[in-house]
């Protein structure tokens with residue numbers, strides 16, 4: 001028997017509302033992961049094990065929970081009998097957790113995040129099907145890497161982004177496109193499994209994570225927030241830029257001053273798709289986060305700073 005471990009962290013998939021009609025008024029993170037698994041008809045031939053790592057609405061996801069989640073996932077991945085791991089999560093910050101796990105685990109077996117847009121008590125809840133699909137993907141012998149499976153679509157965790165606040169197909173892979181589709185329990189794969197880009201676990205186990213904030217370029221954006229963050233002692237700033245990485249003159253000047261003073265800066269685009277395109281042969285004074293969304297770039301910058309702290 002193949003063993004799949006489901007790690008519960010909360011979210012709407014574990015949400016409870018007062019009535020089956022309610023989709024937006026409910027309490028997320030209310031139902032134990034063991035009960036979610038027990039209430040889902042799992043594929044035959046699988047041993048399902050559950051562990052409640054946390055029970056939060058993912059707007060309250062924290063570094064402490066990330067540390068516990070990565071540590072427990074690494075523990076289960078080291079067990080030879082475990083074929084794959086599923087993580088139940090809230091949709092709101094799942095793209096950040098996906099990037100985090102992708103960078104610290106880069107697993108040779110699958111770690112599949114799943115979620116739901118409707119609480120478990122809804123008339124047509126999406127959670128049970130998403131959980132079933134995620135378990136089916138986690139059980140595939142060829143699967144590897146951090147993945148996400150929602151609404152029948154499988155995404156590489158590194159490409160994941162939430163693109164809709166209500167619809168059940170709330171996720172997208174940006175320009176990369178989905179990795180595949182789960183159809184009647186089978187995966188129709190469109191492209192290669194994601195390769196790992198591991199940082200390793202050691203750096204992230206440190207208690208003192210650096211503070212990194214996001215500042216957005218908007219009409220009228222100036223350098224006041226950047227200067228205030230520097231005065232607060234921030235270690236890194238992600239600029240959520242307009243268009244292809246552009247910044248107002250005064251925001252750019254403030255970021256350059258910050259960088260000069262030792263604050264790590266990354267530019268990402270506030271647009272939901274695409275990657276920053278640099279002019280041929282040119283290197284921008286403020287480094288690019290490539291295709292990362294601003295929130296993923298923030299996770300990336302925190303991890304880079306943690307790793308730098310380990311080597312200093």
Ligand code: SIN
Nearest residue numbers: 011012058090091092
């Ligand atoms: C959450 O992110 O925990 C709540 C929203 C959701 O899961 O859709």
